[in-house]
Amino acid sequence: MSADAPEPAEQSGGLPMPRRLLAIIAASFGTALVVIDGSIANVALPTIARDLGVSGSSAVLVVTVYQLVLVMTMLPIAALADRLGHRTLYQYGLILFTVTTILCFFARSLPFLLVVRAAQALGAAAVLSITAVLLRSIYPPKQLGRGLGIHAVISSSASAFAPTLGGLVLGVASWPWIFAAAAPFGIVSMLLGRALPDPEPRERPYDFLGAMLCASTFGLIVSGIESGVHGNSPVVSAAMVLAGILIGRAFVKRELSASEPMLPIDLLAVPALGLAALGGMLCFVSAMTLIVTIPFRLQNEYGLSPGEVGAIFAVWPLTTLILAPLGGALSDRVSVALLCGSGSLIAAVGMLLFAFQPHDATWLDMAWRLSLCGGGFGLFAAPNARSIIAATPVNRTAAAGGLIATNRLLGQTLGATMGAALLAMGFGMGRAPGIVAAFLMGLTMLTAISRFRGKSQSA
Numbered sequence: 445m446s447a448d449a450p451e452p453a454e455q456s457g458g459l460p461m462p463r464r465l466l467a468i469i470a471a472s473f474g475t476a477l478v479v480i481d482g483s484i485a486n487v488a489l490p491t492i493a494r495d496l497g498v499s500g501s502s503a504v505l506v507v508t509v510y511q512l513v514l515v516m517t518m519l520p521i522a523a524l525a526d527r528l529g530h531r532t533l534y535q536y537g538l539i540l541f542t543v544t545t546i547l548c549f550f551a552r553s554l555p556f557l558l559v560v561r562a563a564q565a566l567g568a569a570a571v572l573s574i575t576a577v578l579l580r581s582i583y584p585p586k587q588l589g590r591g592l593g594i595h596a597v598i599s600s601s602a603s604a605f606a607p608t609l610g611g612l613v614l615g616v617a618s619w620p621w622i623f624a625a626a627a628p629f630g631i632v633s634m635l636l637g638r639a640l641p642d643p644e645p646r647e648r649p650y651d652f653l654g655a656m657l658c659a660s661t662f663g664l665i666v667s668g669i670e671s672g673v674h675g676n677s678p679v680v681s682a683a684m685v686l687a688g689i690l691i692g693r694a695f696v697k698r699e700l701s702a703s704e705p706m707l708p709i710d711l712l713a714v715p716a717l718g719l720a721a722l723g724g725m726l727c728f729v730s731a732m733t734l735i736v737t738i739p740f741r742l743q744n745e746y747g748l749s750p751g752e753v754g755a756i757f758a759v760w761p762l763t764t765l766i767l768a769p770l771g772g773a774l775s776d777r778v779s780v781a782l783l784c785g786s787g788s789l790i791a792a793v794g795m796l797l798f799a800f801q802p803h804d805a806t807w808l809d810m811a812w813r814l815s816l817c818g819g820g821f822g823l824f825a826a827p828n829a830r831s832i833i834a835a836t837p838v839n840r841t842a843a844a845g846g847l848i849a850t851n852r853l854l855g856q857t858l859g860a861t862m863g864a865a866l867l868a869m870g871f872g873m874g875r876a877p878g879i880v881a882a883f884l885m886g887l888t889m890l891t892a893i894s895r896f897r898g899k900s901q902s903a
Contacts, residue, residue: 459582510564516660571853573850724828727821763815781895788888793882796882
């Protein structure tokens, strides 16, 4: 076989070895960078508030601005990827993210830091919205589920590791260093970037008006909801949500007439794909509703220290790390609807059991309940993402990848808002979050059952 001859793996799809392995490492390290730097700031908020001389509530903007810009720009940037080439935009995103991370060292005021964080979010949107496209080109079709499962493990690991890493950095250095903690991941990803699938830019006009409408829709709705939850004027908050809905209506109407819409309405109209997208968002809303309230309940009702809470909660992501790749690998051979239905059922049961655990519950009692939540979540997430990517035409994979990432971020944002609302109403430290989360996970299970029934009827 000559050096230029393709390997069997390439002939059946995916990159040849060893380029495939280098591309997997590049994509994994890029994801780890943006996930860690996206959530690591949480532990530093009190320190940032003190050093910059602002209130704690103002310091929270360091996190919320990042999340908001991500939600607003994910789909517009995914659409831009088709024009520039997926690898090209991915690497531009990494460069922007790395440069803005360096700029964090020069932040001496909150407004400057917020501008930098918004720019970081733009870079992160370029990376996260393109990752699913790259994975589809990296792995052969028969290994796509396994690849998405591995990627889910990396995302979950980075998210779970971020608070611990942030605490360690703050113990020995000032807060700007927490943003640089994950920089080596970005450097490795950029060095190995040429192993990623070759860019294939397409000559097509970019819908700037559609991008503005998309960003305005998500920005106004999410900002209005969060504004209302945090006690701001209900009239202003409602007006923001209403304005977002009206702009969203115009945006959807515009997208319906587009041949390749930024918001993939044509793909969502396919029952299996639309149900998978809805189920994915509900799953993340459910998980975040419980996650953001767990520390309050365990510290106030059970008298645990923050360190003990962290140790118990770690069981959730650790179980996800084990079962997400298993779910992804099984999705290459077993019905995705069955896997998603089973995973959401297990998670819902775990949430209910956690909600009604006894007041004298031991560490082990809490841990195995949270393990059910994390295991069920892992069994659902990777197969569900695979079903969306696999059912999407190759030329629309960027739109589907942007949809998955936007779904996840929107679900996490709405879930965190739901948890904050329960806390504000005085229900966040008891059983209510677990019950609400289990109900939402039950709705997630219904979307999976509907897909299974639809497949059976079509057969």
